[in-house]
Amino acid sequence: MKLKSVLMLLFLTISVVSTAQIASDDVLFSVDETPVYASEFLRVYNKNLDLVKDESQKDVDAYLQLFINYKLKLAEAKSLKLNEKPAYKKELLSYRNQLAQNYLIDNAVTEELVEEAYTRLNIDIKARHILVKLDPNASPKDTLAAYMGIVKLRNRLIAEGFDTVKKDVHDGKEIFAEDLGYFSAFKMVYSFENAAYKTEVGDVSQPFRSRFGYHVVQVLDKRPSRGTVKVAHIMIANNAKGDTISDPEVRINEIYKKLIQGESFESLAKQFSDDNNSAGKGGELAPFSMGQLSSSEFETASFNLVIVDQYSEPFKTDFGWHIVKLLERKPVPDFGDIKEELEDKVKQDTRSERIDESRIQKLKKAYKIAEEQPAIPYFVKILNKTYYTNTWELPSKFKGDTELFTLGEKVYTYNDFGAYMIKRQTLFSDKIPFDKIVDLNYNTFLETELKSYQEANLENENSEFADIVGEYRDGLLLFELMETEIWNAGNTDTIAVQKYYQAHRDNYSWNKRVDAVVASSVDRKVIRKTARLLKKNVPLDDIKARFNVNDEIHVIFTSGILEENHQSLPKNFEFKKGVSSIYEFNDGYIVAKVNQVFPKTLKSFEEAKGSVINDFQTEKEDLWMQDLHAKYTVTISESVLTQVRNEINNQ
Structure with missing residues (x-):
């Protein structure tokens, strides 16, 4: 065989050996009959590698012994049935359920919504809208009528103008035409916010639906956010019905003159403001942003103040007459500073429905749930009017054993859905048609079961979650074992x-110790002078007063019982009574006054x-x-x- 061929064969052999992959089911060792896989050992070793300070523990064989000991302890804990203790099970379940929430939501959608919300927080929108109210469970006939109504009103708004339409149709009951002033993210339901931010200035949106009904929104202005303000106010309330004696406008102007004369805003608020919630605090209100209050006039007056302690002229709102004083003004914080707060708001806001919808769609795809459900027409057919009176029952020839859908190995049947339908009879009025009742019930039933199945099987579907839960489970069990076998004995078995x-x-034993005062300084001259003063028994406070002047510290004292090798003492320090020599130490100098020397003694x-x-x-x-x-x-x-x-x- 040629040399080149031999070298190539040798190279290939080495390559195969060096690149051999460890399979997930390769057993590294077993404890009795319980296998411990190499993949787990490698994962834990690599995860903890950077945390290990003892270099010996980075050695594979040394770490293996630690890992074997760890597994032996877990085996003993299970042998003692510590994993069956109710307290252990309760704590583990609580941790698992809490951790699971981070893995059950669609993080990509959440991140997208958080970034969108932050972008919108930086833009204030001024808008007005028209709403045709509609019950969320309205019939198709009523829904169509409301939709056609908002389409007509949109056309009139564009052709005739908002004020004309408002005067003609606004009744505050079924149809609303309202100026909304300025607002930003989280101030409106998400569907409304979406429509407003996606509509150009001067335009009217297409009709859209919220939980209140059908809207159109007209955007009047978009501007950079003005952040938040914190103000104090003095309010003189409007007269009560029939009160013609007092004049709120006259009274607020009298208070305003007192302010101009130099009297305290806080004092005047406490004396005269009719806002009982804030008067006792000098009129101080919680911080707010545009669109957060129910009075656009109040918000405008507050945000028009630019200098702290500046106050407005008297102005009128629906509540009465006011004077506001600026206490604090803040811009929108940086994204990183409020990201967690935004995540919490997103999860609690109506936009969280998008996160839920995304999760359900992914689960349907993952578990192969068909979009068309043949059970729906069947259940619509067997419903009757007794459903509205909470007396409906499944028919005698009900096809209960028919498969509804399957999740993993669990088969759901018509019986399961039928029982769910019976349980929810009280939720629907006779205005809701049978097909919508069945559709709503099925979607709710399916979503509930999808979520429950995913959460119950999360360890099988997400290896990272399984690893974290496993580590916590074993760590908690190990704590129970060590407390039972070792730690409690150390604390309770006093005789042993x-x-x-x-x-x-x-x-x-105590090492050699001294009762001493140690002076430290980077200036050798200061230490020399300090040594002379210590020899003269000058009090420490007087020495400090001499050297530490003009907010400059030139000498620091450490006093007490100091053991050999104390951080304040150099290794070659001579343990004898009196003022010591001056030592160079830690890029500076020290001198000590030793009052007493204690020899090495056994500890009690x-x-x-x-x-x-x-x-x-x-x-x-x-x-x-x-x-x-x-x-x-x-x-x-x-x-x-x-x-x-x-x-x-x-x-």
Whole structure:
């Protein structure tokens, strides 16, 4: 064979060995009959690699021993049935359910909605709208009538103008024509907000539906957001019906003159404001943005103030007469500063329906749920008027065993949906037709079951979620075990701990110590002068007053009982009474006045108790681990371990 061919064959052989992949079912070792997979070991090793400070734990074989010990402890915990304790199960379930919420929502859609909301927070829209009210469960006939009505009103709005149409049709009951002033994100239901932001200035939107009915919106202006303001106000309320004695306008102008004369705004608000909620606080209101209050006049007057402590002239609203004073003004915060707050708002706002819709569509696709459901016509056919009186029952020849849909291995039948239909009879009035009742019930039933199935099977569908839950489950179980077997013994078995102390008391001693005052400075001259003053027994406060002047610190003192190797003392420090020599130390200088020297002495049990308990627990755990290694059989696959070493070394 030619040399070139031999080298090529050798190269290929090495390549195959070095690139061999570890399969997900390769068993690295087993504890009795329970397998532990190499993939889990690699995942945990790589995840914790950067967190390990002890270099020995980065060694594969050393880490493997730690991992084996970890698995032995888990085996013992299950042997003791700690995983069956109600408190353990409750805490694990609570954590799992809380964590699951982060994996059940459509994060891509959420992120998109958060960014959209932030963009809209930076733009104020001034608009007005016309609404034809419509019940959410209205019949098709009423829905069509409302839609045709809003189409006609839109045409009139464009042709005749808003004021003319408002005067003719606004009744405040079935038809509304309203000026909305300025607003931004989260101030309107999402469908309304969408229409407003997608309509150009001067245009009228196409008809759209919200939970209130059908709208059209006319956009009058778009401008950069003015952020939020915090103001205080003085309000003189409008006269009550029949009151002709007082004149609110005269009174507010009298108060305004007092302000001009230099009297305190806060004091005048406390004395005269008719707003009982704010008067006691000097008229102070919570911060607000445009569109947040029910009075556009009040918002306009507040946002027209530009200088803190500036106040307005008296102005009128539907509530009475006001004077406002600017306390604080803030622009829209940076995206990163309010991202979490926006996420919470998005999930609570009507726009969250988009997140839910996206999730349901993905689940239908993942679980292969057909869009057409043959059960719907069947259930429409078997409904009758008794459904409206909560007395409807399934017919005698009901096809209950017919398959409705399947999720995984779980089959849902007509019986399941029929029972659901019976349970929801009280939710529908006789104005809602049978086909809509069945359609609404089916969609709600399907969505509920899709969500429940996904949540119940999340570990099987999302490996990251499964890993995190698994780590928490094992960590919680390990805590229960260690508390039961080791930690409680250290804290409660005082006799055993004291015996341990007596057997190892030479390990617990005070190093040589001094009762001293240590002066530190980067200036050698300051330290020399400090040393002379310490020799003269000048009080520390007087020394500080001499050197630490004009807000400049030139000398710092550390005092107390200082042990050998204390951070304030150099390693070559001489332990003797009196003022020490000057030492160069940590890029500066120190001098110490030693009042007393304490020789190395044994610690009493009380003095050493914390260290004794810790060492006692460590020894107890070591002996316990020896027992676990004897109790359980650990079998390591050397071939898989070699693959693991190769993969780690090639990273």
